Amino acid sequence: MLSVENLEAYYGTNYIVQQISLHIPEGKGVALLGRNGAGKTTTLKAIMGMGPKIKGAVNFKGRDITNCKTYQKARMGLGFVPEDRRIYQELSVTDNLAVGRYATAGRTEPFAMEYVLETFPLLMKLRNRKGGQLSGGEQQMLTVARTFMGRPELVLMDEPAEGLAPLIVKELAMVIRGFCQKWNMAILLAEQNLWFSRYCTEYVYLIDGGKIVFKGSWDDFDDQEDIKRKYLSV
Amino acid sequence: METLFLPLVNGLTWAMMVFLVASGLSLVFGVLKILNFAHGGFFMLGVYLTYTFIRNHALSPLKFFLIVFLCGIILAIIGAILERLIIRRFYQLDEAYMLIATYALLLVIEGSVEGIWGLQFLALPSPKGLGGGTEIFNTIIPSYSLVIIAAGVAVAVLLNLLINRSPAGKIIRAAAGDPDMTSALGINVPIIYTMIFAFGIFLAAIGGGIGAPNQAITPTMASSFIIQAFGVVVVGGLGNIGGAFLAAIILGLVDSFGTIYLPQIPGIAFYAAMALILLVKPHGLFESSISTK
Numbered sequence: 187m188l189s190v191e192n193l194e195a196y197y198g199t200n201y202i203v204q205q206i207s208l209h210i211p212e213g214k215g216v217a218l219l220g221r222n223g224a225g226k227t228t229t230l231k232a233i234m235g236m237g238p239k240i241k242g243a244v245n246f247k248g249r250d251i252t253n254c255k256t257y258q259k260a261r262m263g264l265g266f267v268p269e270d271r272r273i274y275q276e277l278s279v280t281d282n283l284a285v286g287r288y289a290t291a292g293r294t295e296p297f298a299m300e301y302v303l304e305t306f307p308l309l310m311k312l313r314n315r316k317g318g319q320l321s322g323g324e325q326q327m328l329t330v331a332r333t334f335m336g337r338p339e340l341v342l343m344d345e346p347a348e349g350l351a352p353l354i355v356k357e358l359a360m361v362i363r364g365f366c367q368k369w370n371m372a373i374l375l376a377e378q379n380l381w382f383s384r385y386c387t388e389y390v391y392l393i394d395g396g397k398i399v400f401k402g403s404w405d406d407f408d409d410q411e412d413i414k415r416k417y418l419s420v
Numbered sequence: 421m422e423t424l425f426l427p428l429v430n431g432l433t434w435a436m437m438v439f440l441v442a443s444g445l446s447l448v449f450g451v452l453k454i455l456n457f458a459h460g461g462f463f464m465l466g467v468y469l470t471y472t473f474i475r476n477h478a479l480s481p482l483k484f485f486l487i488v489f490l491c492g493i494i495l496a497i498i499g500a501i502l503e504r505l506i507i508r509r510f511y512q513l514d515e516a517y518m519l520i521a522t523y524a525l526l527l528v529i530e531g532s533v534e535g536i537w538g539l540q541f542l543a544l545p546s547p548k549g550l551g552g553g554t555e556i557f558n559t560i561i562p563s564y565s566l567v568i569i570a571a572g573v574a575v576a577v578l579l580n581l582l583i584n585r586s587p588a589g590k591i592i593r594a595a596a597g598d599p600d601m602t603s604a605l606g607i608n609v610p611i612i613y614t615m616i617f618a619f620g621i622f623l624a625a626i627g628g629g630i631g632a633p634n635q636a637i638t639p640t641m642a643s644s645f646i647i648q649a650f651g652v653v654v655v656g657g658l659g660n661i662g663g664a665f666l667a668a669i670i671l672g673l674v675d676s677f678g679t680i681y682l683p684q685i686p687g688i689a690f691y692a693a694m695a696l697i698l699l700v701k702p703h704g705l706f707e708s709s710i711s712t713k
Contacts, residue, residue, distance in 0.1 A: 236600055260606035272601040274594050284587070285594045289606030336606055 187212040187372050188233070188264075188340050193242035195225075195232035202228045202238065204396035210340060213370040215363075215387030217377055219418060225396040226376035227269060230342045233374075234259060234266045247339070260289040265338025269345045269376075271329045275318030279309055282317050282332050289336025297335055305365060306331045308357070323354040330358070334365060340372040347379040359385040378418070392417055425559045427676045433565040435672025436572025437634070440627025441649040442656070442664045443575055444620035447583075450659030450710030451596040451616045454507070454515070457522040460646025461529030462495055462621045466628025467637055468537050469494065471544050484547035488629030492622040499621030503614045511613075526642060533639045542637040551633075564634055571630045575623065576665045583661065583710060592616065596659075596710050651694045659708030667705060670697075 188210040195203035203225045210216045220226050232240045235256045244252045251259055260266070274282050280299060287296040303310045306327050312320060320328060326346055333341055346362070347355045363386050366373050377383040383390070390407045392400035394417045400407070407414075445459045469491040474484065506525070510518040545551065546564050553560040583589040594602045595612045603609050635641070652671060656663030671690050678689025697705070 234604055236604060255608075256600070256603040257606050257608045260604055266604040268601060268604070272598055274597055276597070277590060277593065281590050284590060285602065285607070286605050288591070291606060332605065 187247060188374070189245045190233060191243045191245075193229070193232055193240060193244065195228050195238035195240050197228070197238050202396050203232055205242070206393065206396070206398045208374070208391060208398075210372050210374055212339075213366075213372055214389065215366065215373045215375065216389045216391065217375045217383035217387040218391050218393060219377060219380070219383060220393040221378070221418065224393045224417075226393060227344055228396075229393065230266070230344050230374070230376055234264065234342060236266070260336065260338075261291050261293060263289075263293060263337070263339035265289065265333040265336060265341035267330050267333045267341060267343040267346060269348065271322075271325045273317035273320070273325045273328055273332075275316065277317055279313045279315055279317065279320070279328060282328055283335050286332035286335030289333075289338065294337050297337060299335075302331050302335055305334075306361060323350050323358075326350060326354070326358065327361075330362065337369070338371060340374065341366075342374045342376075344376050345378065346375075347377060347382040355379065355382055358382075362386055380418075423680075425557050426561060427680050428673070429559075429561045429565050429569075431673040431676030432669065433562075433568050433634070433672075434676060435668040436569050437627070437631045438645070438648045438652050438672065439572045439665055439668035440575060440630065441624055441645050442652040442668060443579060443661055444623030444627070445649050446653045446656065446659055446661050446664045447579065447623070447710070448617055448620035449653065450661070450708050451592060452511070452613055453596075454511070454518045455522070455650075456507075456617075456620070457519060457646065458525035458529060459522075459620065459624050460642035460649065461526045462499065462624040463628040463645055464533060464639070464642035465495055465529060466491055466625030467544075467632045467641065468533055468542075468628075469625070470629035470632050471537075471542055471637060474544060476545060478545045478548050478551070481547040481550060485630075488626050491629050492626040495625040496618040496622035500614050500618035503617040507617060508610065508613065526646070530639055530642060533642075537639070539639060544632045544637065546633040562634075568631060568634060572665075572668075575627075576661070579661050593710055648690070651690065655694055655697050655704055657704030657706035657708060659710050660704070660706040661710075663704060663706035667697075 190206065190208040192205045192207060193203055194205055206229065218226050218229065228238055231237050233244055235254065243250060246262060246264055251262065274285065283299055283302060290296040303313060308324060308327050309331060312324060317328065330346060346358060350358065359382050365371065373386060375383055375386055384404055388403065390402060390404060391398055392413065399417060400413050441460065441463050445456060448454060448456050470488055473487045506521060510521050550563045550567055552563055554563045554566065583592065591607060592612060595607060595609045599609045652664050652668045655671065656667035671693055674693040675690040679686045682689065
């Protein structure tokens with residue numbers, strides 16, 4: 187579904203992502219693990235075309251999208267959930283969700299607002315609340331739900347579990363996994379939370395210093411205690 | 421009563437005239453975060469273009485406002501082209517470059533107006549039936565003042581509905597508050613910028629056309645109006661159209677009554693009031709209502 191070949195990303199002269207290749211099969215979950223500063227966020231932003239200068243090739247659904255504009259990628263079915271949530275503070279929960287609908291333009295019909303609200307019961311009660319008045323966990327639910335509104339076929343998620351209470355992390359994992367499986371949605375999940383990643387994905391890539399240092403299934407990953415110790419703080 | 425009512429109408433007329441210019445300026449700042457010095461130039465082009473179509477014919481109000489609307493559309497198209505060719509090259513740069521670029525555009529417009537229409541004062545007749553006076557509270561006031569006040573209020577109400585109530589307004593606010601995130605949600609933000617810039621020009625141009633019968637038409641009117649419009653936009657809070665509306669009324673009334681009570685220093689009350697408000701509230705009366713970061 188998405189294949190990234192020899193992707194390099196720069197901020198100015200800072201060479202951050204150094205020739206990485208990723209493959210995400212249709213409807214499957216892939217975790218991108220790594221410490222802070224390993225290059226996870228930059229990888230996602232490079233794929234989405236949001237900021238860094240890039241080299242290499244990004245193919246999505248068999249099309250070279252390396253030079254497409256961000257909004258075109260979104261309309262092709264590439265969703266993005268940013269780590270800093272980026273909720274529209276002055277818009278209500280339902281208006282935030284409504285903005286997410288436009289990613290379906292020319293491709294498919296958006297989900298019904300009510301369906302998405304039922305999927306995220308926490309948001310149902312808050313539907314008329316302004317984005318800026320939500321708690322951190324509620325905002326995280328909203329940013330995921332907003333991207334889901336546009337029916338992405340692959341969603342790039344940047345540390346959705348970061349800074350959330352354990353109970354919310356669990357609820358979020360169940361909602362994301364359930365939604366992805368129901369709608370055959372693939373996911374590329376940049377995370378540091380191993381439990382969350384394992385729950386939502388089938389495959390693992392490990393990134394360190396801008397390079398991929400491991401790839402395989404979760405079973406392969408569990409067999410290699412040393413890389414866990416070397417590249418993650420567990 | 422008469423001594424109070426006439427300056428009230430005059431002040432409101434001036435206020436709505438300036439608001440028609442300031443509304444587009446504030447909208448463009450709120451969404452694109454740029455101060456467009458050329459805005460007054462498009463106001464002036466609205467005046468001159470309307471003049472060119474009408475000359476000395478007294479048209480029916482319907483025909484007159486249809487021509488004003490048409491001139492607004494023509495200039496909005498030119499505005500859209502200019503945004504694509506010139507303005508968008510400056511979004512990523514320091515704001516000083518944008519000021520210089522749009523100021524240069526203003527000079528080009530002023531030069532073109534002098535070249536095409538000349539330096540002499542021109543005048544446009546009011547539409548039929550709106551040229552005389554109307555008696556209210558035993559005071560004869562110019563009928564056309566009521567037209568300008570009505571137009572200003574109508575623009576304020578319609579803009580408020582567009583920005584705060586319509587689905588398009590939600591997208592505009594999203595694109596203004598966080599263009600990157602909004603792009604990632606599948607919205608073509610650059611097209612929205614072009615449309616907002618063009619719409620701002622449209623507002624300036626119809627403001628010029630509507631106000632044309634009420635003033636002397638000269639190639640220097642752009643500069644004088646843009647200064648007052650900037651004052652209103654800053655006092656109202658950059659990017660807050662409702663704030664600009666209120667600021668226009670406050671400053672318009674202060675100016676109008678100031679001229680009556682301090683006739684030896686006309687025009688000074690506007691700047692004094694503006695300075696006083698900004699001393700107390702340096703960021704203007706309100707925050708931006710368009711951006712929703």
